[in-house]
Amino acid sequence: MKTPTFNDIEAAYERIRPFAHRTPVMTCQAINKMTGANLFFKCENFQKVGAFKFRGAANAVFSLSPEEAAKGVCTHSSGNHAAALALAARMRGIPAYIVMPANAPEIKKKAVAGYGAVITFCEPTLAARESTLQRVAAETGATEIHPYNNFNVICGQGTAAKELIEDSGPFDVVMAPVGGGGLLSGTAIATKALLPEARVIAAEPAGADDAFRSFYSQTLMPSVNPKTIADGLLTSLGALNFQIIQEKVDGIVTVSEEKIVEAMRLIWERMKIIIEPSSAVPLAALLKRKVDVDGKRVGIILSGGNLDLGKLPFK
C-alpha cells in the first residue's frame, strides 16, 4: 500500500486550514512535577466537533474531485468520526450518509443529525453496519471515508503533530493514544519528518491491546471483545495504519483502566479542561513510569473531549 509522506501532511494542512482550529498547546507545572518531564499537551478537545477526527474527515472531504464530491460521502460510525464527516461535508455543501447502530446514544444521533447528515440505522453488529454501508454507497454513489484506514484521513490527523511541533517543539518524545491507528500513524509521519531524533511512543488500554500485540509480534492481530473506558480506542488497527506504525513508531505501552481514570482526573483537576478517557491514556503511561521521560520534553496529543457528563467515573 502507498503510505503518506510529510508532503502529503503539509498539503492536508493547507487544505483544512480554513476550516479547522489551530488548537492551543497547554502546559501544567503540577503534572510536570509528578512526571519529572516537561509535557506539552496539544488540545484537540478544543477542535471542531471536540476531537482530532475533524482534521482527517475534512482532509478527505476537501480532497474529493468536484464529480466525486457531488455524490457525497458515507461511513459507518457511532462516534466522533461520524460527527466530523457530517460537519466537513456540510462545510463543502455536499451530502453525508452515516450508518449508525440503532442503539447508539441519543446524544450522538442528535449531533450527527444536527450537522445535516442523512442517517441510516442498522442492527448493532459489524456485519450489519458494513452491509448497510455497502447498500447506501451503491444507491448514492457516495465515496466511503473510513475512519482511520484511509490515506487522506491519516494525512489530516498528522496535521495535529505538525502544529504541536511547530508551536512548542522540539521534543525528545511525542506520544499519542492508539485505537484504529489513524492519529498514531499521522503523528509518526509528521514527527519523524520534523524531528528525526525524537521517539514516537503510543499508549493503549490493556483491555484493547491489539496494537501492542500486533506491533511486537509484527503480525496484524485484531482485538477480540475489547473492553475499556477509553471508548475511542476500542477499534482494531487498520492495515495501512499498521504498515506505517511498523515503520515509524518506536514503542507501544499499555495501561490499566484505573490509571486511565486517574490520569483523566488529574488533567481535569489541574488543567481545568475536559478530555475524554482516550485522551488520558498517554499520561496514564507516564504516571506509571512506562516510558523514560525523565527531564525530557514530551509532546502529547489530547485526542478529544466528548463524553457523557452524566456518567463520569469519578467518586
Add this chain to the structure above:
Amino acid sequence: MKTPTFNDIEAAYERIRPFAHRTPVMTCQAINKMTGANLFFKCENFQKVGAFKFRGAANAVFSLSPEEAAKGVCTHSSGNHAAALALAARMRGIPAYIVMPANAPEIKKKAVAGYGAVITFCEPTLAARESTLQRVAAETGATEIHPYNNFNVICGQGTAAKELIEDSGPFDVVMAPVGGGGLLSGTAIATKALLPEARVIAAEPAGADDAFRSFYSQTLMPSVNPKTIADGLLTSLGALNFQIIQEKVDGIVTVSEEKIVEAMRLIWERMKIIIEPSSAVPLAALLKRKVDVDGKRVGIILSGGNLDLGKLPFK
C-alpha cells in the same frame, strides 16, 4: 472610604504581572447562537490556584512594605482566597497564617497546607473564625488580608477585566458574578475607565441575593442563611465593594439554581473547560434572557474552576 481608581488597577497589573497568568479569552459559536450575542469568556479557571482570587491576593502581598511583609499575612477562609494568599505569600517568601473551620473539606486543607501556609483550625462559626483570626494577628503581627473588602484586593481583581478588554474589546456589556463583590467592584472600575459606554451587569444566585437587594434598596443588606450551589457566592457584599458597586454598576440580575447548573453544563460540554458553579451565573442570566444582549459584544469573567469532581450536579 477611599475607592480605587483605574490607575491603582494599572499599578496592580504591573505588580502582579511576573506572578499571575495572563489567562486566555475563549469564544464558542454554539453558545453565541443560543444567546444571540457575541460572548468572550475570560478564563480565570486557568489562573494560578484555579481562580481569579490569586490576582487580588498577589497584589495585596506584593503591596506590603518590607517591614510589614516580614511579619506575614493572615486571613480566615476555607476557599480559593486561602489558597491564593498562601501561594502569593510563598512567592514573596513570607509567612501566611490561615484560619480555617475544622470541618473544611480535606482537599482544601491539603491545598492550603501544600502552599506552605500555617493553618489554625477553629469552630465553624463566623464568630469563632473572626476571634481566632484576631488572636493569630495579635500573636504574629501579620497583616490581615480580607478576601474582598480590601483596597488592594479589589485592584488586583480588576486586572482580569483590564486584560479581557485589551485582548478582546470593545464590549457593549461586561458581566461578572457577585458574592462579596471583590471581582465585581474591580471589574466595574476597569470597565468604566476603558469603555465608558459599556454597561456593567452582575449576576447573582437567587438563593444568595444580598447584592441584588442591597443594590436596588441602596442599603447594605447582608444575606441571612444564603443557599446556592455557587459556593463562591455565599458571602455578603463588603462595605467598600458596595460603595463602588453603587457608583459603577448598571444592574444586578438573579438566577435560579437550575439555570446555574444548565449554564455550567453547557460550558463544560461545548467549550470543554471546567468551571465552578459560580462562574456559570452570568451565562445562566443570558440563557434566561435577563439581560438584553441581542447582537451585542459581551465580556464575561469565568471566575474559577475549583470543585469536587466526585460531587457533580449532572445526571
